[in-house]
Amino acid sequence: MKKILWYTLVALIFQSCDEIMPKAPAENEVLDGPIDGLSAAQTRTFIAGDEAFAEVFTPDTGLGPYFVISSCIACHPGDGKGHPSSALVRFGRFDGGNFDHMLGMGGPQLQNRAIPGFEPESIPVSATGITTFLAPAVTGLGLLEAVSDSDLLANADPDDADGDGISGVPNYITPPEFFTPGSYHTANNGRYIGRFGKKAGAIDLLMQTVGAYKQDMGITSEFDSEDPINYNEADIPISQVDDPEVSTATVNQVVFYLSTLKPPVRRNQNDNQVQQGEMLFEQIGCTSCHLPTLRTGDHAVEALANKVFHPYTDLLMHDMGPGLDDGYTEGTATTSEWKTPALWGLGLSPDAQGGNYFLLHDGRAGSIEEAIILHGGEAEQAATQFSVLSNQDKEFVIKFLESL
Ligand SMILES: [Ca+2]
Ligand SMILES: [Ca+2]
Ligand SMILES: [Ca+2]
Numbered sequence: 001m002k003k004i005l006w007y008t009l010v011a012l013i014f015q016s017c018d019e020i021m022p023k024a025p026a027e028n029e030v031l032d033g034p035i036d037g038l039s040a041a042q043t044r045t046f047i048a049g050d051e052a053f054a055e056v057f058t059p060d061t062g063l064g065p066y067f068v069i070s071s072c073i074a075c076h077p078g079d080g081k082g083h084p085s086s087a088l089v090r091f092g093r094f095d096g097g098n099f100d101h102m103l104g105m106g107g108p109q110l111q112n113r114a115i116p117g118f119e120p121e122s123i124p125v126s127a128t129g130i131t132t133f134l135a136p137a138v139t140g141l142g143l144l145e146a147v148s149d150s151d152l153l154a155n156a157d158p159d160d161a162d163g164d165g166i167s168g169v170p171n172y173i174t175p176p177e178f179f180t181p182g183s184y185h186t187a188n189n190g191r192y193i194g195r196f197g198k199k200a201g202a203i204d205l206l207m208q209t210v211g212a213y214k215q216d217m218g219i220t221s222e223f224d225s226e227d228p229i230n231y232n233e234a235d236i237p238i239s240q241v242d243d244p245e246v247s248t249a250t251v252n253q254v255v256f257y258l259s260t261l262k263p264p265v266r267r268n269q270n271d272n273q274v275q276q277g278e279m280l281f282e283q284i285g286c287t288s289c290h291l292p293t294l295r296t297g298d299h300a301v302e303a304l305a306n307k308v309f310h311p312y313t314d315l316l317m318h319d320m321g322p323g324l325d326d327g328y329t330e331g332t333a334t335t336s337e338w339k340t341p342a343l344w345g346l347g348l349s350p351d352a353q354g355g356n357y358f359l360l361h362d363g364r365a366g367s368i369e370e371a372i373i374l375h376g377g378e379a380e381q382a383a384t385q386f387s388v389l390s391n392q393d394k395e396f397v398i399k400f401l402e403s404l
Pocket of ligand 2: 106107108109110111121228229
């Protein structure tokens with residue numbers, strides 16, 4: 001998909017070559033591309049990671065036997081959000097007060113496809129929490145990864161001490177064995193703050209990537225050498241391809257690629273209506289969770305060190321009310337809690353989603369306005385404040401969000 005886009009752009013450039021010098025593709029209209037300031041060697045790693053992100057796996061290269069989709073990019077087209085047709089399903093159930101991911105019955109994720117000769121998995125009847133997740137965009141994640149835990153905690157307000165009705169909390173996640181903390185991580189009883197995924201279930205980009213290879217594509221790595229199993233199949237099959245099915249070098253290249261993908265570039269920032277919308281966005285309380293500014297500290301990759309950036313998230317969990325409670329959870333989050341999603345790139349979502357908006361964790365909102373109206377729980381007050389704005393002010397807020 002990304003390749004097609006580039007070919008189209010190149011074709012357009014050549015068409016207009018007659019009279020004028022070719023213009024560079026509008027950098028603020030595409031998500032794919034490296035952050036400024038990479039060295040030549042780092043750029044090569046970025047390109048290798050970009051290619052691996054687009055690799056389509058087959059049964060011969062280890063796909064499955066049970067899987068969801070056969071490439072990273074099919075779910076994250078052009079590094080943007082996914083379409084409902086590539087959504088994935090996770091499940092589990094409550095066992096006493098604890099949430100059980102039913103690992104012995106194929107949890108936490110459904111592999112709804114299988115390679116020839118195998119039966120796709122189905123959801124166990126005893127599952128009570130079944131949820132659908134649409135792929136988020138994967139841009140700017142290296143910056144989000146490198147914010148210090150202490151900065152995130154400074155924005156948390158578990159007991160709502162300031163009485164504004166908003167009580168963001170971190171989601172604490174037990175790290176996998178291969179996890180190595182960065183300088184920005186602080187342990188809390190052996191657990192770390194989750195940052196990636198709708199419920200912030202992954203601490204860092206390596207954990208997210210290893211999980212995606214395994215659960216989304218049935219690809220083993222040195223970090224996790226077991227393919228998902230379909231517990232309904234009589235003989236538990238073993239993949240015919242030698243493990244690991246993806247090399248550690250490739251996994252690391254993909255992680256580097258994800259961490260150095262540039263954040264989306266804003267458009268129409270000087271438009272008067274966009275600026276009014278930005279002010280309203282703050283006035284009606286949206287910035288309590290969609291925090292405009294975060295910063296990184298020191299970092300081994302110079303291009304990620306000491307950067308101030310504008311993702312519009314606090315990376316914390318918020319209770320979004322019964323309407324968005326999916327009965328499913330990860331880490332220390334409750335079933336109605338969700339990580340505030342970054343809003344950068346929001347206006348470019350339809351480019352990746354086939355021309356339409358599919359917003360919120362499962363894509364149920366068909367427009368920005370609908371996504372706002374569906375905010376409940378801690379965000380109910382802000383949503384109400386939005387709904388009583390004049391039509392013109394609503395339009396300004398939406399224009400601002402489209403400019404991100
Ligand atoms: Ca496999
Ligand atoms: Ca499964
Ligand atoms: Ca508060």
